Amino acid sequence: xxxxxxxxxxxxxxxxxxxxxxxxxxxxxxxxxxxxxxxxxxxxxxxxxxxxxxxxxxxxxxxxxxxxxxxxxxxxxxxxxxx
Amino acid sequence: xxxxxxxxxxxxxxxxxxxxxxxxxxxxxxxxxxxxxxxxxxxxxxxxxxxxxxxxxxxxxxxxxxxxxxxxxxxxxxxxxxxxxxxxxxxxxxxxxxxxxxxxxxxxxxxxxxxxxxxxxxxxxxxxxxxxxxxxxxxxxxxxxxxxxxxxxxxxxxxxxxxxxxxxxxxxxxxxxxxxxxxxxxxxxxxxxxxxxxxxxxxxxxxxxxxxxxxxxxxxxxxxxxxxxxxxxxx
Numbered sequence: 197x198x199x200x201x202x203x204x205x206x207x208x209x210x211x212x213x214x215x216x217x218x219x220x221x222x223x224x225x226x227x228x229x230x231x232x233x234x235x236x237x238x239x240x241x242x243x244x245x246x247x248x249x250x251x252x253x254x255x256x257x258x259x260x261x262x263x264x265x266x267x268x269x270x271x272x273x274x275x276x277x278x279x
Numbered sequence: 280x281x282x283x284x285x286x287x288x289x290x291x292x293x294x295x296x297x298x299x300x301x302x303x304x305x306x307x308x309x310x311x312x313x314x315x316x317x318x319x320x321x322x323x324x325x326x327x328x329x330x331x332x333x334x335x336x337x338x339x340x341x342x343x344x345x346x347x348x349x350x351x352x353x354x355x356x357x358x359x360x361x362x363x364x365x366x367x368x369x370x371x372x373x374x375x376x377x378x379x380x381x382x383x384x385x386x387x388x389x390x391x392x393x394x395x396x397x398x399x400x401x402x403x404x405x406x407x408x409x410x411x412x413x414x415x416x417x418x419x420x421x422x423x424x425x426x427x428x429x430x431x432x433x434x435x436x437x438x439x440x441x442x443x444x445x446x447x448x449x450x451x452x453x454x455x456x457x458x459x460x461x462x463x464x465x466x467x468x469x470x471x472x473x474x475x476x477x478x479x480x481x482x483x484x485x486x487x488x489x490x491x492x493x494x495x496x497x498x499x500x501x502x503x504x505x506x507x508x509x510x511x512x513x514x
Contacts, residue, residue, distance in 0.1 A: 251496060252496075252499070252500065252503065255459075255496050255497065255499075255500045258463070259455065259458075259459040259462075259463075262459060262462030262463055262466060263455075263458055263462065265462050265465075265466050266458050266461070266465075269290060269462075269465065269469075272290075273290040274290075
């Protein structure tokens with residue numbers, strides 16, 4: 197009984213973890229991409245540099261979602277609260 | 280607890296090689312990372328065996344890789360210190376890139392092992408933790424070597440009451456390096472295996488290509504951050 201409750205709570209918690217972790221980085225990546233497009237439109241010759249920096253910052257922003265994903269995965273596959 | 284799996288996906292099951300009661304090794308991680316080290320070493324050995332003024336095919340590839348890693352080190356560490364840390368940054372970059380791509384490019388599913396499955400070594404959190412701790416040790420060592428005891432002045436900059444935050448940062452840096460690499464690789468492999476269990480043909484291929492791209496970016500990020508942390512200490 198308690199175990200199934202813990203399992204249900206863990207599934208919901210992992211969904212919430214990864215869902216909420218997606219919100220902020222989504223907004224951030226949108227802003228970054230918009231600014232990059234603006235930069236390229238203003239200065240097309242700087243495209244290579246802007247693309248490199250953009251990809252690097254995307255990876256940093258994405259890391260925040262990945263932290264949520266790590267929490268979700270540990271709840272699903274390596275749950276410390278089950279038996 | 281009675282467990283059931285909707286699809287046959289498992290995370291964190293390993294081929295345990297037991298030493299004694301309390302300690303064991305993750306067999307598949309060791310096998311694959313040895314293969315990666317062997318492949319990368321062979322590639323570099325063959326590429327630099329007879330250097331010519333007008334480079335051949337393989338030497339060209341090696342030179343491109345060298346230029347890339349050197350540009351990372353120079354931009355983060357500055358032109359006067361980069362040569363000391365270039366071997367470290369290059370090792371990190373080549374090992375991470377090699378292991379990420381080994382997990383994606385070699386069809387490990389064809390080889391059956393008793394428990395777990397062969398995959399990228401960076402799929403195991405112990406590998407990434409080891410790389411992150413090595414980075415920490417390197418920037419401590421670099422700070423002591425170049426600044427001596429004045430290294431500790433870093434902790435009370437820009438003011439004294441930031442001391443706890445500066446100390447916490449020493450722990451969060453390897454932690455975030457660790458989770459970033461591990462999470463990205465696991466997320467990639469999990470996405471591919473979920474898609475493969477839904478539609479086993481053709482549909483997962485674009486995701487695999489995206490994963491290949493993402494894992495090369497992760498190698499770039501890891502080595503850039505490692506050299507940025509070193510550069511922060513020695514500046």
